[in-house]
Amino acid sequence: MSEATDMGPTLSAEEVSLLRQGVGLQMDHYGGGRLPFACVEARGLVQKMTALEGPEAGRVFEVIDVSGGYASACLGAGHPYIQKALYEALERCGYVTDEVGSLERSRMLEELFGPHGLWADRFPGSAYHVSGRNSGSEGMELALRLALEHGFDRRRMAPRAGREGRRTVLAFEGAWHGWTGGVVSLLNRRHYRVGLPEYPSDGANSLRVVFLPFGEPELIERFFTEQGSQLAAVIVEPIQGDAGILVPPRGYLRRLATLCGEHEALLIADEVLTFAKSGRFFAMTDEEGPIPTDITVIGKSLGMGVQSTSMVIARRELSVRPSGAVSTSDLRPLTCAITRAGLGYIVREGLLERSAALGEELRDRLRREVVEAFPKLFQEVRGLGYMNGVELSEQAAEGLPKLRRHLLEAGVYVEFMAGAGRRSHGLRYSYPAMRIAPPLIADHADLREVVERIRRGAQAFQAEARR
Numbered sequence: 001m002s003e004a005t006d007m008g009p010t011l012s013a014e015e016v017s018l019l020r021q022g023v024g025l026q027m028d029h030y031g032g033g034r035l036p037f038a039c040v041e042a043r044g045l046v047q048k049m050t051a052l053e054g055p056e057a058g059r060v061f062e063v064i065d066v067s068g069g070y071a072s073a074c075l076g077a078g079h080p081y082i083q084k085a086l087y088e089a090l091e092r093c094g095y096v097t098d099e100v101g102s103l104e105r106s107r108m109l110e111e112l113f114g115p116h117g118l119w120a121d122r123f124p125g126s127a128y129h130v131s132g133r134n135s136g137s138e139g140m141e142l143a144l145r146l147a148l149e150h151g152f153d154r155r156r157m158a159p160r161a162g163r164e165g166r167r168t169v170l171a172f173e174g175a176w177h178g179w180t181g182g183v184v185s186l187l188n189r190r191h192y193r194v195g196l197p198e199y200p201s202d203g204a205n206s207l208r209v210v211f212l213p214f215g216e217p218e219l220i221e222r223f224f225t226e227q228g229s230q231l232a233a234v235i236v237e238p239i240q241g242d243a244g245i246l247v248p249p250r251g252y253l254r255r256l257a258t259l260c261g262e263h264e265a266l267l268i269a270d271e272v273l274t275f276a277k278s279g280r281f282f283a284m285t286d287e288e289g290p291i292p293t294d295i296t297v298i299g300k301s302l303g304m305g306v307q308s309t310s311m312v313i314a315r316r317e318l319s320v321r322p323s324g325a326v327s328t329s330d331l332r333p334l335t336c337a338i339t340r341a342g343l344g345y346i347v348r349e350g351l352l353e354r355s356a357a358l359g360e361e362l363r364d365r366l367r368r369e370v371v372e373a374f375p376k377l378f379q380e381v382r383g384l385g386y387m388n389g390v391e392l393s394e395q396a397a398e399g400l401p402k403l404r405r406h407l408l409e410a411g412v413y414v415e416f417m418a419g420a421g422r423r424s425h426g427l428r429y430s431y432p433a434m435r436i437a438p439p440l441i442a443d444h445a446d447l448r449e450v451v452e453r454i455r456r457g458a459q460a461f462q463a464e465a466r467r
């Protein structure tokens with residue numbers, strides 16, 4: 001694997017100009033903070049990048065990707081097994097919608113939820129049913145709707161007998177569940193909601209969202225004691241991603257599930273990001289085994305990096321009114337074929353087990369060789385499996401665009417999570433975190449090289465800051 005500093009081929013002025021024009025034509029969701037780089041080719045973990053500005057513009061260099069495309073490309077780029085599966089599926093599986101059955105869809109569902117299915121211990125098909133969506137956000141929208149409709153009688157259009165007083169949803173500070181209209185109400189980020197259309201308040205059925213800091217056991221105990229009888233649902237990321245890869249203390253998620261059970265509140269796990277990332281398929285797991293949920297939403301890695309898809313797995317008694325959640329892309333046969341092939345490959349190759357062990361080693365190395373070596377830049381390492389975060393210091397957070405540039409120039413592409421910021425209950429400010437969430441194909445040598453390159457990038461950033 002060549003390093004970023006190696007001289008690579010150089011693009012023509014027209015090619016660089018085309019790349020710049022493309023960036024200009026795409027909406028900027030980063031307030032001018034997009035990186036002035038572009039990818040021209042990718043294979044496995046390696047992305048061929050070029051700078052779009054400055055004296056190096058047009059020079060192609062290679063970086064190791066540990067972003068996985070917002071942690072979605074679990075098998076890296078252009079995986080031969082997925083290429084083959086895609087080609088074969090295109091040849092034969094067609095495109096029927098959920099109005100009729102599909103052989104490809106049935107194969108996948110049976111292998112996952114059937115009596116001997118991969119996930120039958122957690123989601124037996126006799127107790128759960130499934131729907132497919134295009135994205136994590138859409139999956140969370142459906143989860144929210146399932147929770148909402150569970151609370152009222154569709155015929156009478158009034159609260160369902162016995163659940164009249166349950167209009168509260170518990171969500172967590174710093175959470176990210178997507179950006180679409182329904183789920184923004186689950187985020188404690190007021191600026192996302194400003195200006196949204198307001199519907200006449202339907203007092204009887206509208207939900208009220210309450211936020212607590214994540215991972216604080218005493219706070220949930222107190223909350224359930226005081227407000228448990230008013231709870232309709234709890235929505236939780238088992239490891240908070242955007243908040244900076246926050247792993248809850250041992251026993252926290254199991255206790256949350258128990259409290260939900262005792263208080264008859266639905267537990268919704270947002271595993272869009274954690275799916276296949278924590279050394280297991282589901283992060284709602286502890287030493288006792290699966291932690292029960294009423295609804296689980298998975299996404300990102302489910303699409304194997306070649307398609308955007310999500311799945312909502314819900315208890316059978318939870319459903320939405322007829323045609324209320326129809327989607328053109330609900331478990332499309334092609335999507336099912338790719339998911340099935342990719343999951344089969346992950347299981348056969350033991351990639352999750354390997355990521356659990358290598359992830360531990362990676363965090364250890366990050367602790368010793370990055371955090372302890374650059375105490376002015378980094379605070380701590382957190383994570384599980386291949387979902388890891390290194391929290392920045394205030395100084396590094398302030399220079400984030402420069403740090404990102406130096407890391408790319410050192411040959412590693414990482415993403416940064418916003419961090420939970422100011423939290424309530426006197427908890428400390430949480431700065432952004434460098435997310436190291438490589439595709440599952442990353443092996444021991446790749447991860448060693450990643451840490452080495454992060455060190456080089458941090459060194460260059462620190463040297464520039466001193467000048």
Ligand SMILES: Cc1ncc(COP(=O)(O)O)c(C=O)c1O
Pocket residue numbers: 070135136137138140176177178179237241242270271272273274299300
């Ligand atoms: C925990 C979580 N939920 C939901 C989403 C939304 O997924 P998507 O971007 O596919 O809509 C994300 C995306 O980052 C996420 O991290």
